[in-house]
Amino acid sequence: MSEMDDMALLREYASRQSETAFTTLVERHIGLVYCAALRQARDPALAQEITQVVFILLARKAPTFGHGIILSAWLYRTARFAAADARKTAFRRQQREHEAAQMQTTSADESAWEKIAPLLDEALAALAEKDRVAVMLRFFEQKSLEEVGMALGIGPGTAQKRVWRAVDKLRQYFSLHGAALSTGALTAALTTHATQGAPAGLAATVAATAALKGTAASASTATLLKTTLKLMAWTKAKITAIAIVGVLLAAATTTITVKEIQEHRTYPWQDLTDGSAEKLRVLDATPPQVTLVRSRFATNVPDGRLVADLGPANGWRYLGIHESPGNIVDVAFDNRSHLPAEIFLPSNMPGCFYDYIANLPHGSQNALQELVKKKFGLVGKHEMREMDVLLLRVDHPNAPGLKPGTVPPPGNWGSPVIEGKVHCQNISMSRFAGHLEVALGIPVVDQTGLAGNYDVEIPVNFGATFEERMETARTVLQDEFGMKLVPARQPHEAFIVENVK
Numbered sequence: 443m444s445e446m447d448d449m450a451l452l453r454e455y456a457s458r459q460s461e462t463a464f465t466t467l468v469e470r471h472i473g474l475v476y477c478a479a480l481r482q483a484r485d486p487a488l489a490q491e492i493t494q495v496v497f498i499l500l501a502r503k504a505p506t507f508g509h510g511i512i513l514s515a516w517l518y519r520t521a522r523f524a525a526a527d528a529r530k531t532a533f534r535r536q537q538r539e540h541e542a543a544q545m546q547t548t549s550a551d552e553s554a555w556e557k558i559a560p561l562l563d564e565a566l567a568a569l570a571e572k573d574r575v576a577v578m579l580r581f582f583e584q585k586s587l588e589e590v591g592m593a594l595g596i597g598p599g600t601a602q603k604r605v606w607r608a609v610d611k612l613r614q615y616f617s618l619h620g621a622a623l624s625t626g627a628l629t630a631a632l633t634t635h636a637t638q639g640a641p642a643g644l645a646a647t648v649a650a651t652a653a654l655k656g657t658a659a660s661a662s663t664a665t666l667l668k669t670t671l672k673l674m675a676w677t678k679a680k681i682t683a684i685a686i687v688g689v690l691l692a693a694a695t696t697t698i699t700v701k702e703i704q705e706h707r708t709y710p711w712q713d714l715t716d717g718s719a720e721k722l723r724v725l726d727a728t729p730p731q732v733t734l735v736r737s738r739f740a741t742n743v744p745d746g747r748l749v750a751d752l753g754p755a756n757g758w759r760y761l762g763i764h765e766s767p768g769n770i771v772d773v774a775f776d777n778r779s780h781l782p783a784e785i786f787l788p789s790n791m792p793g794c795f796y797d798y799i800a801n802l803p804h805g806s807q808n809a810l811q812e813l814v815k816k817k818f819g820l821v822g823k824h825e826m827r828e829m830d831v832l833l834l835r836v837d838h839p840n841a842p843g844l845k846p847g848t849v850p851p852p853g854n855w856g857s858p859v860i861e862g863k864v865h866c867q868n869i870s871m872s873r874f875a876g877h878l879e880v881a882l883g884i885p886v887v888d889q890t891g892l893a894g895n896y897d898v899e900i901p902v903n904f905g906a907t908f909e910e911r912m913e914t915a916r917t918v919l920q921d922e923f924g925m926k927l928v929p930a931r932q933p934h935e936a937f938i939v940e941n942v943k
Contacts (some may be wrong), residue, residue: 448513456505461649467513468497468649474514474582475521476644482525482563484907490644494523495667497648512593513584515575522563527669549592554631557621560907565615581632620903646942712738712763712797713792721748725759730802732809734817737764737795749773759809760800767792767818767942774810775822775937786938792818821941826933831885833928834875834919837894843922847895862902868895878927882911884932890925898923 446454446463454463472493479492484811499520507516558565572594579585579593591601606625613628620908623631711728712735725748748761760773768791777786800806800813814820847868865875874896875888881904900918904911912927919925 448506449509449511452504452513453499456507464501465645465649467500469645471514471517472497472648473732474578475517476641478521478563479525481559482522483528484909486641488528490641490885491663492521492528492662493644494648496520498663498667512575512579513572514578518566518578518582522567525563552626554623555635555919558616558623558628558631561616561619561621561634562612565612567616569611571607573604576601576604577608577612577632581636596661624835701723708738709733709735709797709799711761711799721761725761725799725801728799728801730805732800732802732813734770734796734798734810734813737797739764739795739797747847753772757804758812759802760798760806762796764797766794766795770796770798770814770820771820771939774814775808785937788939791939791942818942820939822937822939824935824937827936828931829885829934829936830929830931831887831934832873832878833887833889833930834878834881835889835926835928836924836925837920837926841922841924843898843918845897847897863899864902866898867898868897870895874898878915882915883908886927887930887932887934 446466448467451463451467453675454460455467475496476489476493478498480486482491483492492691496517527825566577569577576590576594579590580587585593587598587601587605590605591598594601594604596604602741607631609625609632613623613625616628616809747928749758762773765773768787771787771791772785798810800810802809815822849868864877866874869877871890871892872888875886877900879886900920901914904914915927919927
């Protein structure tokens with residue numbers, strides 16, 4: 443049966459309950475599933491349990507699969523669902539027990555794979571579905587470009603372009619998250635390490651348990667299986683609901699969409715590729731305007747974004763080079779008057795890159811919002827949503843790291859980076875919570891009760907994984923600022939992008 447393709451094996455198992463066909467599928471894909479689970483769970487025992495759950499779900503759902511499904515993509519997505527729930531459970535258990543995870547620090551000369559492995563699954567999830575499938579086929583299943591093209595219904599040349607574009611998007615994601623690699627180094631790392639062997643004997647155990655649809659699974663596996671099924675069902679329902687809302691909005695709303703100008707006009711401020719000081723100088727020298735045009739750069743530009751505060755109310759100014767539409771929406775609708783809003787984007791955001799500037803004396807953000815709505819045909823709304831958050835509270839007062847705010851000289855940016863630390867000058871506690879939110883990747887709500895502004899210093903890089911970032915935050919907050927983070931679930935401000943053209 444090893445000669446049969448995945449769909450043939452699935453049909454054989456679904457129609458005849460062939461254990462041989464199912465075992466062949468498990469042996470063929472268990473390395474992919476186990477490695478994805480291990481990267482996310484960072485615990486071999488938990489990764490094995492997640493792998494078990496994924497193949498139990500495969501056994502249950504085999505009769506429902508339609509023609510043309512890419513099994514490796516389905517298995518990978520299901521592993522993410524299972525791992526996400528497992529991580530959430532582990533995080534909550536750690537919080538209840540007040541146990542700080544002891545993470546092994548990595549050396550400065552770590553390999554390319556060690557740099558990207560903790561970020562890989564989040565980066566893959568950020569790709570469009572077709573790009574993610576192309577990467578899965580090429581690097582996780584080691585398919586040739588001809589085979590990738592056949593699976594996606596395109597030619598080898600088109601498949602090569604799709605894979606190259608997807609890898610470049612991954613490279614940009616890693617670069618933005620502190621793991622800069624060349625395209626060649628990233629391709630080599632994916633080719634060598636994307637799929638590795640699972641522990642000996644795991645395939646036989648998984649196949650035997652999954653073939654029984656999970657009836658013989660352990661209690662913890664049964665619980666993880668149940669919650670993963672709920673998460674998959676909820677995600678499917680959410681996608682369906684968003685699609686329905688999009689159809690209704692399209693029928694009921696007339697949205698202006700700006701046509702792309704064929705002759706791309708360039709501006710002097712687009713030439714910027716260096717540091718923040720030069721960007722500030724250009725913001726000051728450029729006539730007040732709000733402009734958004736296709737990027738003149740073919741690849742990512744390091745340090746491409748700057749947000750500067752003029753001082754008075756509504757005095758924020760913005761400059762971005764080679765930014766994705768999603769990043770521009772984040773900037774335009776981030777509420778800088780207090781804590782940032784969570785931004786929820788649809789899957790059909792435009793895939794090209796733009797350069798933009800908004801440097802009005804006041805009201806730049808509102809003007810940028812209107813331009814983004816018009817340029818991308820964006821329809822969205824602010825609302826409060828129930829979500830997991832961290833509450834920032836005072837644990838013990840008069841800590842040494844919390845200093846009274848000092849107003850920076852005119853024209854100076856208040857948050858320079860010096861020796862690996864961001865020096866936040868004259869900021870409120872709500873803005874401090876916003877800095878922590880960006881660093882941790884989870885909403886942080888100010889409940890310190892501290893009025894006025896402060897000068898604080900926080901690390902530029904809190905860590906590669908969520909656990910590392912939380913451990914750094916706990917240490918810094920406790921030792922330097924006398925504060926703590928308390929997990930909670932409550933309504934939080936969100937901006938929901940319901941439709942783009």
